[in-house]
Amino acid sequence: MNLGQHLIIAPILVPLVTGALLLLIDERRRLQKAMIGVASTIILFAVAVALFRFADSIDGPEAARQGVYLLGNWAAPFGIVLVVDRLSALMLVLTATLALPSLIFALARWHTAGAHFHSLFQFLLMGLNGAFLTGDLFNLFVFFEVLLAASYGLLLHGSGLLRVKAGLHYIAINLAAALLFLIGVSMIYGVTGTLNMADLAVRVASVEPQKRMLLEAGAGILGVAFLIKAGMWPLNFWLPPAYTAAAAPVAGIFAILTKVGIYVVLRLSLLVFGEGTSSSSGFGLQVLLIGGMATITFGAIGVLASQALGRLAGFSVLVSSGTLLMAIGLGSGAITTGALFYLASSTLTISAFFMLIELVERGQDAGASMLAVTMEVYGDADEDEPEEGGEGVALPGTMAVLGICFAACGILLAGLPPLSGFVAKFAMLSAMLEPAGSGSAALVPAVMWVVVFLIILSGLSALIAMTRSGIRTFWASLEGTKPRVLVIEVAPVLLLLLATLLLTVQAGPAMRYMDATARALSAPHQYIDAVTNARQVGPASAEVQQ
Amino acid sequence: MELVLSLGIGIMTGSGVWLILRPRTYQVIIGLSLLSYAVNLFIFGVGGLKVNGPAILADGTEAAALSDPVPQALVLTAIVIGFATTALFLVVLLAARGLTGTDHVDGREQSQ
Amino acid sequence: MPERLLFFLLVLPFAGSIATALLLRTASRSLPAWLAGSVALIATITTALYYPSVTAGKVVRQEISWLPELGLNFTLRMDGFAWLFSMLVTGIGFLVVVYARYYMSAEDPIPRFFSFLLAFMGAMLGVVLSGNLIVLSIFWELTSIFSFLLIGYWYHNANARDGARMALTITGTGGFCLLVGVILLGHIVGSYDLDAVLAAGDVVRAHPLYVPTLILILIGALTKSAQFPFHFWLPNAMAAPTPVSAYLHSATMVKAGVFLLARLWPTLSGTFEWFWLLGLAGITSLVLGAYFAIFQRDLKGLLAYSTISHLGLIATLLSLGSPLAAVAAIFHMVNHATFKASLFMAAGIIDHETGTRDMQKLSGLYRFMPHTATLAMVACAAMAGVPLLNGFLSKEMFFAEAVETHADSILDRALPYIATIYGAFSVAYSIRFIHTVFFGPPPTDIPNPHPHEPPRWMRFPVESLVFACLIVGIVPSMSIGPFLSTAVLSVLGTETPHYSLAVWHGITLPLMMSVVAMVGGTILYSLLQKYLAHCEDGPPIFRHLRGQRIFERILVTVSWKWARWVEANLGTRRLQPQLRLVAGFSFAAAAIPLYLSGFEPKLAPLAQVDPAFAMIWIIGMLSAVSAALLAKYHRVAALVLLGGSGVVTCITFAWLSAPDLAITQLVVEIVTTVLLLLGLRWLPKRVGKIDESTMLSARLRRLRDFGLAVACGAGMSILAYAVMMQPVPDTIANYFLDNAYTQGGGKNVVNVILVDFRGFDTMGEITVLGIVALTVFALLRRFRPASESIGTTEQQQIQNAFDDAQPDRKPGDTVRDYLLVPSVVMQWMFPVIITFAIYLFLRGHDLPGGGFAGGITMAIAFLLQYLGGGTRWAEDRLRILPLRWIALGLLIAVATGVGSWFVGYPFLSSHSQYVALPFIGKVPAASALLFDLGVFSLVVGATVLILIAIAHQSIRTYRIRTEPKPEDT
Amino acid sequence: MSATILYWSLTAAQLMLSIAMALALLRMVFGPRAQDRVLGLDALYLNSMLLLLVFGIGSGRTIYFEAALIIGLLGFVSTVALAKFLMRGEVIE
Amino acid sequence: MSVLPYPLLALSLLLMWLILNSFSVGHLLLGSAIAIFASWSMAALRPNKPRIRRWDLLARLLAIVLYDIILSNIAVVALILTGRRPGHHSAFLAVPLDLKDPTGLALLSVIVTSTPGTAWIEYNSSEGTLLMHILDVEDETEWIDIVKNRYERLLREIFE
Amino acid sequence: MSHAADLPLWAAIVVSAFLLLGAGLALIGMIGFTQLPTFYQRLHAPTLGTSWGTGGVVMASMIYFSVIGGRPVFHEILIGIFVTVTTPVTLMLLAQAALHRDRAEGDPDVPSVSATVSPQDDEQRLEQ
């Protein structure tokens, strides 16, 4: 086993070690901490890209097996496995792409607003990466908890009334979800006798009928846990307040959190209940579809009803979730392809938007920013005040740059051309309106019309709301002072928007990757084969000398 | 055994659910604690109940006589995480109580 | 011309736009204009250079691969029709730039204006040049976006903001519909390629999806071209700077809709639905637009409604489905562009010179600006359809088509009359424009009382356009003829009819209609003249039915009032309903699959129930239920009862052969109790019951919650029972049992799983604990208790007061006496518990215990000293650095895992063997033990950190807030 | 014979201890004062410790011993904390 | 800080270790190391170091207490099962103590508590009085005598 | 009870006796705990369990395992020691807490200052 093969576990270990090391450094040595954090995140990004390139090159069972890491050298399904395939690599890259800008953004002021920001941030990355990599159901729970625990810490970072209030709800609901997760996992274990996801997929086929209902009940409970995290209506009311209350860079990285739920739903529903695997195949798809519809509707309405930008962004998260759930619920490979592209695009967008909001609202007059949570922290002198210094220079053209960024976010959220939001929407719509292949005389089923209508409606609501807020922010506020914005605050936003631009320009290769991902998901035999046949190192890892 | 335990789990769950639906943060944290007992017992029960079985591989013990160790390992992890989250929730509810002046879960007394 | 240049032609305006934007800081008014003008001119010339290719019937194509899998390639395509439109877009664009150079004032941010204008030009060119329907829809939406920015250019003006927003909302929505429409169209055809689509007309029209496709595309086109019922955005867009109106609202943006209809005419037209849908919209716009135009006070308002009307004319022509009508439509597109652009510019000059556009204020301007007046009069005449001007020709063609019978129906038969009425209206508003503005007495009530002719070069664009009107009107076949023919051919192909562009066709019915319209219009104006001089803005009957107001109201109602209502009623910001939903959903998620599969729980015989076990569980249930009942008013009682439940849980674990769980649960239990007690100190006193149970709603709520709790409890019971009673499957546990000792080197299988088989879980789990400790620490650093919780507790006050009152005591004696004897025991327990903690830790691998239980026990040892001696006393003696413990714990665990890399194994591969030491014998030396040491260290650190962080709050001094608490909303 | 004797005495002891626990619980539930409840919890701990020991005898295994030892050694910590809370309103000063 | 600040403690801990684990040379070494480490931790607390002067009396005290415990167990069982005898009642009792050493007091508290029927309630250091609660009293002075002469005297001899 | 049959009869009887003694004392203690009328009286009840109640069961366990294992097993003694040492701590802390609570509420049945002896039978006062 060469060092390169350990790369698979690097996305978990690098942030873990960094987070731990940062604890040993005194809180006052901020620069040092920041540098270490940034370095780790850059390494993480590089690792993610390397894994992404590896995943993209997977072309057969042998290559797929290379992407499996047997922890402790225990063969699957006994030990815990980490699996890099196209989907997990995509999520890793997405995480790293969000992480770096968010972290840089935080360096301007936010990382000093409370204790241990950098450690918590690294632990969050560890949790996210672990959740994406693991091939074990219970290990998934553990990484969920890691990322949630870190997210609690980061959500509360900076403290303050709104954060604590939102945090209380967020934590209470996620604790309930964690309990459901445990119930679901244990039921599945009780019925199938395994925790390994690939092994589970194999065993599900042979579960006898009287046990199958228990399996389905367990899967149902597990599903509720995931859907809470994915933000499905009506289990998502906690989300907008929490994301709104979070500090900007925290919200920036939180953009990926709901996607973890989506990821798991996608992964498990296709792996375990995929087409033709067992009599349970397609289990829960209807719930996803209807739930997704409700979510996107609620999200779109919420977007319309949002006065504050933060809430608007929070509801945009719901729109994104609803769209994805709906797309997954339709259970078609082509739609999944578009949905994956949408996932990448919308995540980048929302992340950029959350950070942008803080910059934009900084320039608002006091009346307008009564709504801004950040003011609550600033207006309230306390010992851990984020440093306001002479560093915040009003740059020339700041408003113009912010305006362009805002417009880009609006365009992306509404799915208007020319950015990736449009490409994503087009890809999904095109798959949805093409029930039986291009050029056929088939009609579009009624449910597709509803889905298409909702997607259009959500784009429209984003358009209306973003125009309304954009006008109010950039055009109607006359006495608004020029926000004091640092380069390291604008740059992350621009970086993320550039990523969407890259996604647009490289839509062809990107879509090919998503297509390969969707194909691999809907035909999981390669994943299962890779996990179950992954080879251990040496004869046996440990020997007891009697 | 199974009947008693499952009844017990049910009652604990019911009490826990009742409590987490109450308006006071303290009730919620007690409820969550009760629920985690219930869930831990549930996980444990999933492996099947073995009264008076060996717990440790000793010389001559049949491996099959041991109760399923996997759920036990899961429960141990769950206990630790449950402890951690209880602590966290407690501190957050204290912070909320300090900042809002009330111990209502929504940070204000409900008018209705 | 090389095909590559198509891309260049398209990119050029965008590049120019960016370049202009970079001039942001320039003080020069001319530099941006020069830049933009050059770009527009180069684009015009480039377009012109394509003429030879397109006139030869060639279709110039350039394709860049983009998303070939989805049929989306960046295809550009120029044929005659596209060429004609490109010339309009670039040529008029150039003129507008020239005009704007003089129109815009020095205070305006000039570079931004030209930047947006060029970007718009690029987008419009994109629409025209797209060879792929999706690409077309992309540029389509781009025109909406840039039009939004241009209309809202003077954003300090509320009208501009509202107008911009409305335009974007309407046209953006239309764009969404168009996208769906073209996707459908693409799927019917099997390709988004324009050539393929144009060739597949029969397939499309016969397809079951034709109607939805048509409706969606029509919505797109009609919104863009401001056709009824989507017309109302256009008059509101007049808040835009006049060059913008001259460009967007005459020649380009609004033309995109009819352009698209003409473009897809071969594919979509000729059906019943096409005629009715498009015809109704077109004819309504035609008449209503003209009617509304008469009653506008604003010059630009008049022009805007006139545009609606003229575009209605084009739409009507296209709806008829006859090739000749299509020719007329294309011809009128060009004509309208020229005269309307010049009229907007003229209106702009008037506005610029006088400071107003209100026709009730303007009067007799001819004497101040005769040159401009003449130009405007000619353009107006063209608009009214006066002979020898271009407008006349296409209007006559329209009248001729109106008379023809196409699709026999009421609409078709009524068309000649409608057309005549329209003609009369257009004459009337054209006369009004000329008469009120240029004739009559000099104006008295205008902001700028000394108007004069504009600068020479500001007139130049108007002159050019008016010149074009004249040339086309007088010698049509020699001027526009070849270009029109090329365009028509490229649209209609083999269907191209014979048509004549002659000025004089003899005395025909259309000519008679024109005459009637002229006379009627003149009479109408003279009748209305008095009324118009003083009337309110807007047409008499429809004055109060203003589309704008309706739109705004709908928008506010739907997107604000309803949305808020829905959000408030379908959502909640309260926790309880959310948890209720979670509980309900979980119940349903489990119950529904069971119900659908016909699940019946089977009860086993009760005989095997051990009475003692049953008794234990009666205790467990009773304490759980009592805890639930007492948690509100008797917090300590609830905590004690929770402890009871915990004890029962421990006993159960032990009873069912899981000593590890029992041990761990016990130590956690103890720490949790102390933890909750630490928290209780900061909670408000609950004195006196809040009597809410009397309220019916409260009682119902409780009943519902009770029902939910019972359902969840029962469901959980049934599930638990069902899972426990089912035969145990072939689980992975068997492998662990078989290999724990031989390969994991431990006899305690549970522990071997924790530190070896599934050590990775444990690593994650301790990370969670560490993170939570950090969070607790960070949050408590900024903790501020409620004001009534600050200071000493009630008990302490009483006891201190007592000590104070006694002569031989001083405050604090009570507590000192209280703890005098206990603290001695507690101190002596310290080393004992530490020893025990190490014992638990070390034996874990083979016997119950392990790093976690050991770590918590160690933490309890520390905790006990805090309990007995107080924080200051304990910290005076024990310097615990919990963060170090946490960090080291994590690092040890990771290092153990990484260690296996160096012997070529994956992370966390364990290595265990028994090392024979002298005198001691065999000693187990498993790497897993080292890992467990990490666990131990972290658990100690995290537990201590959490407890101590809370305990520290009691000795912190708080700045008591004097300012009022922030009110919640 | 000895097995029978032992069986019955163990069963009786288990039953007695579990009844003792139930009685302790009654005080925990009904109080009337907080100190009664706390004392009840302490008693519950003690009796459960004894039950574990009895159980160890019944199973012939020593693995229950640790749990009992933990109650004996650490069980008093939560009672101490509760008592101190009742006395001082604060656990750690 | 000396290597072995509390030799007796270390010895007890070693004993505890050996009781907990089986006796072996390995455990002797390991247990010694742990015991020494633990007694260092004790030293960190800087407790009042008790000095035991009379070991022999300690054994005697233990015997007395064990005997008393058995008797009082019987007494309390009888009280609970058969009810209170006439003329008997339960009462608080204040006992003036001369013993000041905290360890001695701790030991006294253990004795009083371990003996069913007597409860240690409150010790007032400024006045040196102990408030006890007796479950079944006929004559208070008898109890004061028991505490003062039977236990406290021995304890004072041991510790002071 | 895998090894119970190997136990000599005398040992079985002794073990059973200690078991029943310990469990019985614990039970009686708890009966007293529920029956006794005042808190300060109830305070005495658990000590039955902590003293000979524990002692009995610990003895039973030690004898049993020693006989079964054929070697002296006395680690249960630790439990006895720990219980004995820690019980006073909990009881005195709790008693004093109760005392202060009662005093704070002005309960006349408890001595107001430690020096004041209340000779009156608190049961009698309770009946008043």
Ligand code: NA
């Ligand atoms: Na006693």
Ligand code: NA
């Ligand atoms: Na105790």
